Amino acid sequence: MIKLTVNGMAREVDVEPEMPLLWVLRDVLEVKGPKFGCGIAQCGACTVHVNGDPVRSCSYPVSAAADKRVVTIEGLAQGGRPHPVQQAWIDHQVPQCGYCQGGQILVAVALLRRKPNPTDQDIDEAMTNICRCGTYARIRTAIHAAAKKPAKA
């Protein structure tokens, strides 16, 4: 059994240690926020936080998340209120289809923790997730907007 915390809840799973965290979350624990896009850590739609750091869960064995804190897009809000980054995403109407946006938001949150006032270059370097619809310009705008608000999480 592998123990991990998912969005604040202690969970135990009986799976192969090499099973990617993405599929443990999606198919075993039924947490659907992390998405499958490429399966090879290229697109970032599967991004989750493990102990606060963004990882591409499609290529991250669940055993590596043992006894760690996993946060998905569903677990970002505090007390039902959107995280400031989520709010910025709403304010600036960032998503189109939205499939990649959970991952984009989680990477942006981690970036802002590290660099509360990122430059465009910081954003470009951190935000390597792919958006097929092409919302990159609005993602930049929303990150700058979120940076101007006091970040909590």
Added chain:
Amino acid sequence: MTTRREFLQVTAATGSAFILGFNSETAFSQAGKATEVNAWIVVEPNDRVIIRYARSEMGQGSMTSAAQLVAEELECDWAKVRVEYAETNAQVLRKRPWGDMAAVGSRTIRQSQQYLRQAGATARTMLVSAAAQAWGVPEAECSAAGGVITHGPSKRKTSFGKVAAAAAKLEAPKEVKLKDPKEWKVIGKPIPRVDIPDTVMGRQRYGIDAQLPGMAYAAIAQCPVFGGRLKSANGAKIAGRRGVIQVIPMEDFVAVVADNWWRAKEALRDLPIEWEPGPAANSSSASIEQLLRAGLDSPTDVVSALKKGDAATAMTGAARVIEAEYFTPYLAHATLEPMGCTALIKDGRVDVWTSTQNAEATHAVAAAVAGVPLENVYVHRVQLGGGFGRRGGSQDFVRQGVAIAKVMPGTPVKLLWTREEDTQHDFYRPISLTRFKAGLDVAGRPVAWQSRVVAPSIIATLLKLPLKEGIDPQAVASFADQPYEIANVNVEYAQRNPHVPVGFWRTVGHSQNPFMRECFVDELAHAAGKDPYEYRRSLLSGTSKELLIMEATAVARGRVPRHCHHRGLRQLHRSSGGARRESGRRGGHQAPGARRRPGLRRQSRQRYRADAGQRRLHADGDVLGRHHHQGRARRAVEFPRLSHDAPARDAEGRGGAGAHRRLLGRHRRARSGVDRAGHLQRDLCRQRQARALVAAQQTGI
């Protein structure tokens, strides 16, 4: 007694809640008490209004825009509006009250705006009538606004929720008067999209997210050569593996079903599969190009798509003749959510969850594959993780998903493709090879224009529809309707269909043909020694929309900049994804589209995808070993930067006139994103250039 309407609603509500638990807070929470005023509008006693949306939402924003059309005429309170999908099963039972459900071809607003506004006006009329009758006053003395009905003389008020039940019993008015667009308060306003909060909070549900009790998961491998068949799949090799339930061999694919998708996919990888590659076994990129190239000179199987004057004679009399060939490759759609379909077949009923651009087509395919009447099928509507034309016409993933579920009756099975399958089994944007020839007079004006397009036909091969006079309008789009005033024109189309399936991809023909046409016009301008902007002006009539757009752009720029035209051409090149100029006189002038820029390299992911699509043409087994690691994807870092100010420097830090030109290219890109979002984003609206492009759009393109 349960009325038919209530019955339908309760059925729908039960279906939604039981099956998915999707957006349970937005499911028909008070379905039993809510009243359907007409097929589009349901009013709850608490004055909440449910507006039904029939087409699909994939980021283009029309779920919101369509509701705006209804709400404008309904005069409801937008803050109390919830949008829900119309059900395909009710669509069948009720004889299509929601009309076309397909979200394709940019049709949603254009085709449904009239009847959506009428639905809103009809319901408002009935709600007002019901209030007037209750008060015993003339209808004409009552009006509705913000979901409240007011009797003018007495100032009495009631709300939609209070009169909806009585209104639903009234006869619907045969004719309603729609508002003058000048009075619009909701339509055309930058209202936030209704689906975005769910998306950013992680509540949005896509086809891939279907979750049912006892669900099994399927991974599939399809024949790596189009048109091939499965010869054998040795299930013994993976029997007994943890979680593996069944191997399902089908005619042209094999599925492994397991208790989670990863286990299915891993087992499939180790499954020995033999394919019968079929008639295209020896096809290759080279053989396909050969087929197209032969079409350039073929005297047969060619039709004329536009003939004006006598181009051949005029050509011989021309002072100069310029020739060029342009080529565009196959392109995959590459929706970020790969193809997939969840299906459950039980007791003669079929339930399907899938990301589809055409829910009715999904419904029909599911019924046909399962062998049940249309009345027994339920397509559960979800958001799409990208569409771009991939999820409309073909419905191949539905055919597969239902076929797999049919083998396992009573078990819901979720089929999901890998990214590799998705890239290698698309219905690609058609490959196209076009030869241009123009004769110029001594002043450099074209007196003759010939172009021959050699390309597959989507309509003939995917839709299997007869072509009118042999012409596929998409293949010759922007050629057969080319706007330049040239006396002698001959546009020909040679339909050549390699074995690779083609489909509708974004703008379809307009994604590559204008790139070719305008680059060639640039070459003519260069040969004539003319400024390409002025050259085009001299060839466009004063009333053509192309001239209006060009002038609007120039005016919005404050002046007519030198080389302004390059912006459009470069953009066309980018969006044409790996297109190239093949041959012909090049002279000292390099087509702007052919330029390379650091940070926006030609090996975009579109190019890569096109390559991946071609790789599978080789039946040498190599194709399965190919991996995405070998390709590049365009990342944020490579994407042009948008600034709130009017910056004089571009992403590479270059300044000057070139920077403005490059920036304009960026705004053009931004605008297309805004279009898809369904409304203009404030920060972009402020940009002069964006306004110009919107203005240009309003002129008709």
